[in-house]
Amino acid sequence: MGVDQYLFLLNSLKWTLILSAVAFAFGIPCGLGVALMRTSDSTPMRWLATRWIDIFQGTPLLMQLFVVYYGLALLGLKLDEWSSVTVGFTLHASAFLGEIWRGAIEAVPRGQTEAAHALGLHYWSRMKDVVLPQALKISLPATIGFLVQLIKGTSLASIVGFVELTRAGGIIANINYRHLLVYGVVGLMYFCICWPLSLWGARLERKFAAASR
Amino acid sequence: MTQTRQAAPMILMEGVEKWYGQFKALTDINLEVNSGEKIVLCGPSGSGKSTLIRCINHLEPIQKGRIVVDGVTLGHDTKSIDAVRRGAGMVFQQFNLFPHMTVLENCTLSPLRTRGLKKDAADALARKFLARVQILDQAEKYPAQLSGGQQQRVAIARALCMEPKVMLFDEPTSALDPEMVKEVLDTMVELARDGMTMIVVTHEMGFARQVADRVIFMASGQIVEEEPPEQFFQAPKHERTRKFLGEILRQH
Numbered sequence: 001m002g003v004d005q006y007l008f009l010l011n012s013l014k015w016t017l018i019l020s021a022v023a024f025a026f027g028i029p030c031g032l033g034v035a036l037m038r039t040s041d042s043t044p045m046r047w048l049a050t051r052w053i054d055i056f057q058g059t060p061l062l063m064q065l066f067v068v069y070y071g072l073a074l075l076g077l078k079l080d081e082w083s084s085v086t087v088g089f090t091l092h093a094s095a096f097l098g099e100i101w102r103g104a105i106e107a108v109p110r111g112q113t114e115a116a117h118a119l120g121l122h123y124w125s126r127m128k129d130v131v132l133p134q135a136l137k138i139s140l141p142a143t144i145g146f147l148v149q150l151i152k153g154t155s156l157a158s159i160v161g162f163v164e165l166t167r168a169g170g171i172i173a174n175i176n177y178r179h180l181l182v183y184g185v186v187g188l189m190y191f192c193i194c195w196p197l198s199l200w201g202a203r204l205e206r207k208f209a210a211a212s213r
Numbered sequence: 214m215t216q217t218r219q220a221a222p223m224i225l226m227e228g229v230e231k232w233y234g235q236f237k238a239l240t241d242i243n244l245e246v247n248s249g250e251k252i253v254l255c256g257p258s259g260s261g262k263s264t265l266i267r268c269i270n271h272l273e274p275i276q277k278g279r280i281v282v283d284g285v286t287l288g289h290d291t292k293s294i295d296a297v298r299r300g301a302g303m304v305f306q307q308f309n310l311f312p313h314m315t316v317l318e319n320c321t322l323s324p325l326r327t328r329g330l331k332k333d334a335a336d337a338l339a340r341k342f343l344a345r346v347q348i349l350d351q352a353e354k355y356p357a358q359l360s361g362g363q364q365q366r367v368a369i370a371r372a373l374c375m376e377p378k379v380m381l382f383d384e385p386t387s388a389l390d391p392e393m394v395k396e397v398l399d400t401m402v403e404l405a406r407d408g409m410t411m412i413v414v415t416h417e418m419g420f421a422r423q424v425a426d427r428v429i430f431m432a433s434g435q436i437v438e439e440e441p442p443e444q445f446f447q448a449p450k451h452e453r454t455r456k457f458l459g460e461i462l463r464q465h
């Protein structure tokens with residue numbers, strides 16, 4: 001493998017990271033919205049959020065990307081590959097983060113919300129000041145775990161023609177026929193990104209477990 | 214009829230019924246608490262003591278009857294609930310301090326959010342009440358760094374920062390190690406001396422003798438007996454009260 005091929009891989013790794021970061025960044029507010037709806041007092045809101053989560057958890061990510069790409073085109077909204085996969089991964093992240101944070105919100109002891117009620121705090125203050133800071137801390141290991149899944153999941157973006165790390169590897173392997181070497185390098189690159197994140201998540205989990213003992 | 218106008222009670226409960234689904238937790242509760250009065254509420258576990266005081270600030274909605282707090286009739290609307298909650302401070306058995314906030318932040322949150330105080334004013338208010346429960350020196354610490362007794366005193370200060378008309382205590386010393394009970398009770402006695410209207414769910418009978426104007430005994434969701442402490446302890450009228458007092462005294 002030549003230097004320019006390695007550079008091509010590194011450049012594509014950049015797109016993998018950008019796509020992950022953007023989907024995660026948009027996924028955070030959307031996921032927060034899903035989690036708040038899922039835990040709200042309003043039955044229609046809860047219903048809507050529950051179905052949203054069900055749909056994304058019950059179908060393959062690949063299908064979700066297809067539906068966004070071809071479905072939006074069918075509705076007359078022709079997005080380029082970049083926008084399409086960004087929308088697809090953001091929606092995907094909103095559902096998964098929404099479910100992770102729902103669990104975390106519900107794990108905050110009831111007494112906390114009760115004290116907030118007794119202090120006369122309204123919904124936004126109860127959430128922003130009391131519940132969410134504790135919930136987000138509880139959810140941090142699972143949230144990092146999802147980020148790792150998301151980074152690996154972006155390899156599916158190649159299916160609609162978006163060139164990220166996996167796709168770049170495919171292109172190079174088709175030229176030099178050294179599939180094992182190329183995909184070995186590609187895998188190593190994913191590993192170098194994901195492994196430290198996983199370690200960090202596991203460390204936080206141990207730390208929180210020790211603190212709650 | 215006399216002309217002296219009877220002041221409206223600070224808390225009025227009339228024919229209150231409370232159901233948890235199919236389970237009737239409160240039956241025909243009638244209670245009047247005047248301004249400055251101190252009520253001790255006792256009774257066996259599961260008799261509805263917590264439920265009763267939690268209905269007063271609408272932590273639990275009621276199905277029947279009427280609750281009026283400082284002239285505001287409690288409805289299901291935000292306006293009346295807000296008004297009642299701002300006038301009633303509550304202290305819980307498990308303290309329920311916010312663990313991610315310092316002692317000072319715990320105390321300033323409600324003044325900042327519900328009364329629109331500026332940070333300086335809220336800080337000053339919090340420091341005043343922290344000094345009053347003698348824990349000002351811990352203001353910058355987090356709850357987990359304090360002992361149980363200290364945490365409960367912070368919880369009292371936090372409630373006082375709303376400058377409430379009434380304080381509701383739900384077994385404030387039950388979760389404490391024995392050696393910390395006294396510091397919390399002393400704080401409450403002092404509060405009582407300053408004229409606060411208080412309803413205290415507790416089995417600390419010494420406290421009841423010392424500060425209560427009336428002791429109320431509850432069983433199975435009903436008020437069984439309501440007496441000044443002398444009568445309550447010396448000549449309880451009901452068999453269930455006698456039995457309960459016998460058990461309490463045996464434990465202590």
Ligand SMILES: Nc1ncnc2c1ncn2[C@@H]1O[C@H](COP(=O)(O)OP(=O)(O)O)[C@@H](O)[C@H]1O
Pocket residue numbers: 233236238256257258259260261262263264265
């Ligand atoms: N959230 C709830 N849902 C269902 N039942 C409840 C709930 N809270 C309390 N109860 C029931 O209501 C009764 C009174 O409870 P509570 O007011 O906590 O009693 P106490 O404080 O006197 O021990 C008990 O039988 C209890 O099981």
Ligand SMILES: [Mg+2]
Pocket residue numbers: 262263264383384
């Ligand atoms: Mg109770």
